[in-house]
Amino acid sequence: MTYISAALFIIGTELTRGVIADKHWQVLASQLTQLGYRVDRMVLVPDDGTIGEVLQECIDTCDIVILTGGLGPTSDDLTRSIVARMANVPLVRDQATFDALYARIGERIWGANEQQTMIPQGFAAIPNPYGTAAGFRGIIPEGDREIVCIAMPGPPREMDPMFFDQVLPYLAQLIGHDDFARSEYSTFLIPEAKLDELCRQATFNGLQWGTRFQDLKISLYLVGGDDQERVEMAKRLESLVGPSLLVEGDVMPAQLLTDLLVARGETISCAESCTSGFIAKLLTDQSGSSAWFYGGAVTYANEAKMAMLGVNEETLQIHGAVSEACVLEMAEGMLNRSNTDWALSVSGIAGPDGGSNEKPVGTVWFGFASKHRSSMAVKVQLTSYGRDSVRRKASVVALILASQYIKGACLLDTVKKWQYI
Amino acid sequence: MTYISAALFIIGTELTRGVIADKHWQVLASQLTQLGYRVDRMVLVPDDGTIGEVLQECIDTCDIVILTGGLGPTSDDLTRSIVARMANVPLVRDQATFDALYARIGERIWGANEQQTMIPQGFAAIPNPYGTAAGFRGIIPEGDREIVCIAMPGPPREMDPMFFDQVLPYLAQLIGHDDFARSEYSTFLIPEAKLDELCRQATFNGLQWGTRFQDLKISLYLVGGDDQERVEMAKRLESLVGPSLLVEGDVMPAQLLTDLLVARGETISCAESCTSGFIAKLLTDQSGSSAWFYGGAVTYANEAKMAMLGVNEETLQIHGAVSEACVLEMAEGMLNRSNTDWALSVSGIAGPDGGSNEKPVGTVWFGFASKHRSSMAVKVQLTSYGRDSVRRKASVVALILASQYIKGACLLDTVKKWQYI
Numbered sequence: 001m002t003y004i005s006a007a008l009f010i011i012g013t014e015l016t017r018g019v020i021a022d023k024h025w026q027v028l029a030s031q032l033t034q035l036g037y038r039v040d041r042m043v044l045v046p047d048d049g050t051i052g053e054v055l056q057e058c059i060d061t062c063d064i065v066i067l068t069g070g071l072g073p074t075s076d077d078l079t080r081s082i083v084a085r086m087a088n089v090p091l092v093r094d095q096a097t098f099d100a101l102y103a104r105i106g107e108r109i110w111g112a113n114e115q116q117t118m119i120p121q122g123f124a125a126i127p128n129p130y131g132t133a134a135g136f137r138g139i140i141p142e143g144d145r146e147i148v149c150i151a152m153p154g155p156p157r158e159m160d161p162m163f164f165d166q167v168l169p170y171l172a173q174l175i176g177h178d179d180f181a182r183s184e185y186s187t188f189l190i191p192e193a194k195l196d197e198l199c200r201q202a203t204f205n206g207l208q209w210g211t212r213f214q215d216l217k218i219s220l221y222l223v224g225g226d227d228q229e230r231v232e233m234a235k236r237l238e239s240l241v242g243p244s245l246l247v248e249g250d251v252m253p254a255q256l257l258t259d260l261l262v263a264r265g266e267t268i269s270c271a272e273s274c275t276s277g278f279i280a281k282l283l284t285d286q287s288g289s290s291a292w293f294y295g296g297a298v299t300y301a302n303e304a305k306m307a308m309l310g311v312n313e314e315t316l317q318i319h320g321a322v323s324e325a326c327v328l329e330m331a332e333g334m335l336n337r338s339n340t341d342w343a344l345s346v347s348g349i350a351g352p353d354g355g356s357n358e359k360p361v362g363t364v365w366f367g368f369a370s371k372h373r374s375s376m377a378v379k380v381q382l383t384s385y386g387r388d389s390v391r392r393k394a395s396v397v398a399l400i401l402a403s404q405y406i407k408g409a410c411l412l413d414t415v416k417k418w419q420y421i
Numbered sequence: 422m423t424y425i426s427a428a429l430f431i432i433g434t435e436l437t438r439g440v441i442a443d444k445h446w447q448v449l450a451s452q453l454t455q456l457g458y459r460v461d462r463m464v465l466v467p468d469d470g471t472i473g474e475v476l477q478e479c480i481d482t483c484d485i486v487i488l489t490g491g492l493g494p495t496s497d498d499l500t501r502s503i504v505a506r507m508a509n510v511p512l513v514r515d516q517a518t519f520d521a522l523y524a525r526i527g528e529r530i531w532g533a534n535e536q537q538t539m540i541p542q543g544f545a546a547i548p549n550p551y552g553t554a555a556g557f558r559g560i561i562p563e564g565d566r567e568i569v570c571i572a573m574p575g576p577p578r579e580m581d582p583m584f585f586d587q588v589l590p591y592l593a594q595l596i597g598h599d600d601f602a603r604s605e606y607s608t609f610l611i612p613e614a615k616l617d618e619l620c621r622q623a624t625f626n627g628l629q630w631g632t633r634f635q636d637l638k639i640s641l642y643l644v645g646g647d648d649q650e651r652v653e654m655a656k657r658l659e660s661l662v663g664p665s666l667l668v669e670g671d672v673m674p675a676q677l678l679t680d681l682l683v684a685r686g687e688t689i690s691c692a693e694s695c696t697s698g699f700i701a702k703l704l705t706d707q708s709g710s711s712a713w714f715y716g717g718a719v720t721y722a723n724e725a726k727m728a729m730l731g732v733n734e735e736t737l738q739i740h741g742a743v744s745e746a747c748v749l750e751m752a753e754g755m756l757n758r759s760n761t762d763w764a765l766s767v768s769g770i771a772g773p774d775g776g777s778n779e780k781p782v783g784t785v786w787f788g789f790a791s792k793h794r795s796s797m798a799v800k801v802q803l804t805s806y807g808r809d810s811v812r813r814k815a816s817v818v819a820l821i822l823a824s825q826y827i828k829g830a831c832l833l834d835t836v837k838k839w840q841y842i
Contacts (some may be wrong), residue, residue, distance in 0.1 A: 015447075015463075016454075016460040016462075018446070018448065018449065018451025018452065018453070018460075025465070027439070028439070031439070032439070033438045040467065040471060041437075041464060041471070041475060042466075044465075045463075046459075050462070050482070054478075057475075072614070073614040108804075112614045113614075269725075270719075276702050276704070276705040276714075277698025277699060277700070277701030278699075278702040280698030280719040280721070281699040281812075284721060285808075287771075288774070289697075289721070290721060293697075293722070295718065295719045295720045295722055295729065296718075296719040297717075297718060297719070298691075298716045298717040298719060299716045300711060300717075303715070303760070304690075305716075307758060307759070308716065308729070308758065338725065338728070339724070350708075351708065353708055353709070354708075
């Protein structure tokens, strides 16, 4: 059987009530289209009894049905039993899924979570490293046709990696892309629409791409061609966006810095004003972070900058808190008080209020001090899409620049080449 | 005929190919839900011949079908002729629409734009002040049922005003808009599956509910009944989960604390170990936070606790960093160094490593100190679903307990009554 026509089937009452917005459609539709599938319908239904009827319509007309949602532990999460009914098989426990979940949550598995380890008999479980509900894929016979049915959990942080790592390669194989190959990159600080536009400029020899927005980075998948072609496209892209904003692999911004510190056996501390603890939080997201992280000062008020870091009152009066002089005193104060190898500091205008002509919202100063290198400060003007976006971007910039500082780079040069932050 | 069940039907090949993201679903779904309609399916199809077939399925099962897209001037924009065929009427020119468009574009109307002035006979045109395609609404007879069919253009800048100004009032009238009511609550620290289970226990008189997971809280919507019944259900729920974990309205955990501080004109500082800056970040998410937030110390390493907060070395040696004695010294040290009205501290085992039989992963101590009240410390044992979940929950607990401390509550009593955190 040739598989071409695909239906996307998304389940969630919170979606049909308009309480939350769907995040999957575009990612799934664009990836399927790039592989050569024709997406003939996308259907969104509430978590209720009508699922079966609408799903039957998809099965009647399409070769592949991809479902997301309806795999949670609550009573209205019906996907697995409806797919089993369509395939005319019972639900059975997938032992590997059960064992993996038991290893994580122990006796709490009994009750609602246990049913999340059940899949339709004859289907293959798809492991879910980021949640409790396994996905599954298998065949629903329909007359002389064999419909491929794939079910994934609804939350994007669970579905995205499951789709890209486990489902997409399978779909590529199914449609005959023997040469399906892809490389993953991580990009920082570049807006998704801009990244797409730049990919159109940088592509060649029919290379395709897909992007996935993930918290503090955007993953970029280059698809097709050979290894060398994908590397060449990545190089072209990097020359368009500027240094350090595109790296190979699945890398969170904090890892740029912590991998370096671990390799060198060194430690860091941070003094934060506008990011107010968020950099410290990112530096301790991984277990074992006491190896590289000492601690930090969140000096939101000017009095805190003076009391906790020894910033001079005159500096604040003459230059203001968002200034080269202030971030240098913050970083040096932090270094002296902490006895770490490296210290970073941040002070900026997060907005939405507090900007001026001279220092508009998005103006952020970064300071760095060290036992190993002379102190350094650099200013970045971030495009503001709101307070949260300025604070998150400033945190990412601080992490990238700190790793460049440790490597001995000239921060002014780096920042000057950034095109689209 | 009673109109309750609605289908949203969106047409556009650029959507099913994933080239652009849909912008209508959530707006339409939430508005319809608020009016009291039940959105039973949302379907997205390409601009091709299959539209009729899928539309027929919607007509077979729903009372109202709202279409967007497929009204443009290009040859693959088929909506109007398919609706006319379903209603078994010819397409006719709507003279008012023609005249309005002629007044704007003159002789250019002849050709592709002329067909945009055609609507199914017997339907009412819906003027489009922002584009060339008129919308329309009318009845599709289906046996003894009369399906309401509404078609709007796809571009958001045309559809949005048409929907809000002309379609929404019509839909409100159609459903009577009288017995529709709901209340929103915010819940903290209760797993979604457990909340659903508790709602089943607490409901009465046919009250319905819905939940929405949002970062650090879960919104709970109680639907139906009268105001008093919804308040009663909320009270029952609160008695099941424990105090302070369910509040009226759309409230983020940090607001519990910051609203209180603003009302009192007071300030806070925080000393964080395991949450490592995340509480400071949450307390500054809102603009204007310098009114209530001074700053904080992120004392991840033991040396940082001593150097930055004056915690005694003996305290750390005898009791460890995760102890009543340590969080009390942290909170008091923070208060003394900051001159704020209130100070909070947190120290716990975030995991996944570092737990012991005595202090398993999820053990977190919270300390509070103030000019206005004697110092207090309390231990909470959080159910661990991983490092990130422990740190996020600990941050929410700190914010809730700090607001209780300021209000003069007995924190030990509060914590003892929490059932499912």
